Amino acid sequence: MIENIQLLAQNPVGLLNLIIDGIMIGAIFALIAYGMALVWGVMNIINLSQGEYVIFGGFLAFYVSTSWELQIGAIGLSISWPGIHALWALLLAPLVLYLIGWLFYRVVIFRIVNRDMFTSILATFGISILLQQFMNGVFTADDVVARHDMGTWLAWRTDVGELAIERVRMVALVFALIVGGVLSVYLKHTRDGQAIRAVAQNARAAELMGIDADRVYARTYALNAALCGAAGVLIAMTLTIHAFTGLIYTVRSFMIVIIAGLGNVTGVIVAGIGLGAGEKVAEVVIGTSYQVAFVTGLLLAVLLYRGIRLAMQRKYLA
Amino acid sequence: MTKFELTTGLLATVAMGAMGVTTAQAKVEGDTIVLGAAVSKSGKYSTNGKHTMNGYNLAVERLNAMGGISVGGKKYKMRVIYYDDESRGARGAQLAERLINQDKVRYMLGPYSSGLTKAIVPVTEKYKIPMVEANGASRSLFTKGYKYLFAVLSTSEQYLASAIALAAEKARSAGRNPNTLRVALAFENDPFSQDVRAGVIDDAKRYGMKIVVDGRLPRDLSDMKGILQKVKLIKPDILVVSGHSKGAALAIRQIAALRVNVPMLAMTHCDSAQVIKKYGKKSEYTLCASQWAPSLSYKDNVFGSAGDFAKIFKAKYGYAPPYQAAESAAAVLVYADAFRRAGAFGTDKVRAALAATKMQTFYGNIRFDSSGKNVAKPMVLFQIQDGQYKVVAPTKWASSKIRFPTPRWDKR
Numbered sequence: 001m002i003e004n005i006q007l008l009a010q011n012p013v014g015l016l017n018l019i020i021d022g023i024m025i026g027a028i029f030a031l032i033a034y035g036m037a038l039v040w041g042v043m044n045i046i047n048l049s050q051g052e053y054v055i056f057g058g059f060l061a062f063y064v065s066t067s068w069e070l071q072i073g074a075i076g077l078s079i080s081w082p083g084i085h086a087l088w089a090l091l092l093a094p095l096v097l098y099l100i101g102w103l104f105y106r107v108v109i110f111r112i113v114n115r116d117m118f119t120s121i122l123a124t125f126g127i128s129i130l131l132q133q134f135m136n137g138v139f140t141a142d143d144v145v146a147r148h149d150m151g152t153w154l155a156w157r158t159d160v161g162e163l164a165i166e167r168v169r170m171v172a173l174v175f176a177l178i179v180g181g182v183l184s185v186y187l188k189h190t191r192d193g194q195a196i197r198a199v200a201q202n203a204r205a206a207e208l209m210g211i212d213a214d215r216v217y218a219r220t221y222a223l224n225a226a227l228c229g230a231a232g233v234l235i236a237m238t239l240t241i242h243a244f245t246g247l248i249y250t251v252r253s254f255m256i257v258i259i260a261g262l263g264n265v266t267g268v269i270v271a272g273i274g275l276g277a278g279e280k281v282a283e284v285v286i287g288t289s290y291q292v293a294f295v296t297g298l299l300l301a302v303l304l305y306r307g308i309r310l311a312m313q314r315k316y317l318a
Numbered sequence: 319m320t321k322f323e324l325t326t327g328l329l330a331t332v333a334m335g336a337m338g339v340t341t342a343q344a345k346v347e348g349d350t351i352v353l354g355a356a357v358s359k360s361g362k363y364s365t366n367g368k369h370t371m372n373g374y375n376l377a378v379e380r381l382n383a384m385g386g387i388s389v390g391g392k393k394y395k396m397r398v399i400y401y402d403d404e405s406r407g408a409r410g411a412q413l414a415e416r417l418i419n420q421d422k423v424r425y426m427l428g429p430y431s432s433g434l435t436k437a438i439v440p441v442t443e444k445y446k447i448p449m450v451e452a453n454g455a456s457r458s459l460f461t462k463g464y465k466y467l468f469a470v471l472s473t474s475e476q477y478l479a480s481a482i483a484l485a486a487e488k489a490r491s492a493g494r495n496p497n498t499l500r501v502a503l504a505f506e507n508d509p510f511s512q513d514v515r516a517g518v519i520d521d522a523k524r525y526g527m528k529i530v531v532d533g534r535l536p537r538d539l540s541d542m543k544g545i546l547q548k549v550k551l552i553k554p555d556i557l558v559v560s561g562h563s564k565g566a567a568l569a570i571r572q573i574a575a576l577r578v579n580v581p582m583l584a585m586t587h588c589d590s591a592q593v594i595k596k597y598g599k600k601s602e603y604t605l606c607a608s609q610w611a612p613s614l615s616y617k618d619n620v621f622g623s624a625g626d627f628a629k630i631f632k633a634k635y636g637y638a639p640p641y642q643a644a645e646s647a648a649a650v651l652v653y654a655d656a657f658r659r660a661g662a663f664g665t666d667k668v669r670a671a672l673a674a675t676k677m678q679t680f681y682g683n684i685r686f687d688s689s690g691k692n693v694a695k696p697m698v699l700f701q702i703q704d705g706q707y708k709v710v711a712p713t714k715w716a717s718s719k720i721r722f723p724t725p726r727w728d729k730r
Binding site for chain 2: 022025141152161240244245280281
């Protein structure tokens with residue numbers, strides 16, 4: 001461990017590279033967590049199908065960026081797709097996922113909005129299994145990446161090394177920040193956004209004021225799926241995806257929301273990005289094997305801290 | 319009738335009865351020998367499950383088209399009963415029970431993956447049913463004293479041993495002592511990859527190499543940037559990576575993105591991860607462990623050479639055979655050979671014949687040690703050269719010379 005710290009101390013450029021990489025991947029996680037926090041806060045549902053929406057978006061990026069042909073003999077349909085830049089999927093995936101989210105709301109989620117949390121966990125877990133098997137069957141069971149030639153941005157070339165940042169991760173960071181900004185403006189300053197917040201605060205009162213809570217829920221849930229879809233595109237462009245790897249993103253976004261504290265939108269972005277950077281540095285310092293332990297340990301520490309603070313202030317009595 | 323004649327008569331009846339029992343036990347319908355297998359048609363292994371099934375089917379069809387196998391003077395055809403194990407161990411074990419108890423299958427073919435094989439072996443052992451498997455490489459399968467398990471493939475600890483030997487050879491020819499080499503390891507934390515790691519560490523130790531990075535990637539690994547950054551700073555002579563297809567795909571993408579310069583990069587699963595198709599030039603120079611290659615010079619009289627098998631497979635299924643398909647086909651050839659030599663269908667006779675297997679197939683030489691693993695076939699090492707896999711080691715089968723060292727990223 002000490003030699004690892006020495007290694008980083010001797011190579012500040014490497015350390016910087018690590019932190020920047022972490023921040024950028026953290027920004028993508030923050031997008032997913034943002035959606036989860038929204039659904040959790042407004043509808044009181046922990047959405048366990050979060051990761052599957054992400055993977056779905058990733059598959060869309062894959063199909064946008066590769067050339068393929070589809071022939072359905074029965075109806076004489078034949079489509080061929082030339083394959084365009086994967087970034088176009090950033091427009092397509094949120095749209096498609098918005099529709100899918102809407103559909104799932106209309107079929108399943110509306111039944112569980114006012115139920116206890118256990119029911120909603122079961123139902124969204126069911127959706128996640130359904131989507132996994134669907135993607136496995138219709139797409140592939142292969143590890144998939146969205147190809148792109150955006151390359152790496154190099155700076156600070158010295159003999160001790162250089163700063164190598166993938167351009168697509170920069171896009172991811174900028175995109176996440178813009179989306180975060182737009183969303184908070186939307187929630188604060190538009191009528192629709194205010195309706196969402198009103199329903200989150202008190203659904204019954206909001207309905208009495210003439211807000212259609214059902215529509216607000218549908219919009220919130222679909223918006224969450226769209227956010228996940230966009231994150232999925234970026235993940236397919238930076239990492240790899242597989243029909244069954246969605247759970248990683250569900251768990252990670254859950255942790256981020258817990259660390260940030262419910263209802264704390266800025267906190268989600270800060271926690272997402274901070275966790276990403278912290279995890280990368282920890283990986284080098286304490287070893288790859290303890291990466292997951294570090295994240296879980298951090299979660300535990302935050303929860304303990306909160307518990308202690310709460311007990312001291314006796315806030316729960318207020 | 320004298321007493322003596324009576325005894326022989328009785329003995330003959332008993333013996334015939336016993337034979338009758340063995341034939342009834344053996345799953346042979348008319349002139350067809352029935353094999354059974356649980357293979358992943360759905361779930362996360364469905365792609366490799368398909369390769370496995372295609373391999374089995376091709377060999378069965380080929381043998382049948384050639385008139386079948388002659389056992390005890392009579393010609394028999396073969397047929398395989400498949401069930402979908404959904405890529406889940408528990409389901410695999412259930413289906414093995416079903417194949418043995420309901421379908422009365424007496425000869426099993428293996429599933430895809432070490433995990434599924436591990437789940438099924440206890441069942442086949444319990445009923446003393448032989449299983450020839452082609453896709454379970456984990457070393458731990460062969461340390462438990464299983465008697466009815468036979469594997470045609472090289473086991474996991476051999477996967478990347480030849481890469482270490484190659485690095486040592488290169489160091490010597492450059493006038494360096496191999497014990498000055500520094501090795502970095504990045505292995506997923508699952509039984510298979512850890513077995514591969516154990517083999518690499520044994521070999522590195524034998525040459526006195528120093529292990530400078532030894533990372534266990536979490537099973538749900540999604541990003542390798544941390545460990546690769548460390549490798550970049552430490553600058554080892556060899557980087558060895560294993561983490562199934564996901565690990566291979568991730569490693570090549572991120573090594574290129576982060577510009578990690580390492581003279582030799584060796585890994586497993588490049589071909590199943592389709593790294594050439596995914597990354598093109600970025601995958602050049604990578605060394606990949608493989609069970610088999612179409613350019614090897616092995617031969618048999620069913621498929622011909624390794625190259626012939628590749629042609630026949632491609633004509634039938636429309637894609638070049640990955641090694642998973644080749645080894646699966648070889649498992650069927652092993653059964654055919656064992657039935658022929660056994661000359662009967664009793665599971666114990668077939669088991670004894672399997673244990674005595676000594677043959678060459680298009681896939682390689684096959685001879686089982688007492689634990690049931692194939693000890694006659696080495697792993698080969700590919701290098702990606704100009705967008706193709708070229709065999710570079712072991713030297714005996716090398717079709718191309720290794721390109722070494724890998725140039726720095728700014729010179730590529």
